Amino acid sequence: MRTSDYKKKIVDYLKKNLRKGYTTESLKWALVGQGYSRSLIDEAIVQTNKELAEEAPVLKEKPVINYQVTDLEDNPIGVKKPWWKRIFGF
Numbered sequence: 001m002r003t004s005d006y007k008k009k010i011v012d013y014l015k016k017n018l019r020k021g022y023t024t025e026s027l028k029w030a031l032v033g034q035g036y037s038r039s040l041i042d043e044a045i046v047q048t049n050k051e052l053a054e055e056a057p058v059l060k061e062k063p064v065i066n067y068q069v070t071d072l073e074d075n076p077i078g079v080k081k082p083w084w085k086r087i088f089g090f
Contacts, residue, residue: 003040010036010044015052 010031017027024045031041069077 006036007040007044007047010041011048011051014044014048018048018052 013031014024014027018024028041028045032038069079071077
């Protein structure tokens, strides 16, 4: 097999297992243990990251971050303004 064929097989392997939740580092060392060269694996990881980035959806709106202060029993606590903000109206 040619190097491009090996690289394609490794890219497919990486994509499949990254979707399952494995880390890139653990997959890299698994492939090294199977006898693949580190340079070929590194090239395949770069290619995999490029392909996965192209497949990712583009976010069109910014996420809204809401926060709330709670006590130890998850009951919401009202946050009071400092006295100087209440007096001066900031």
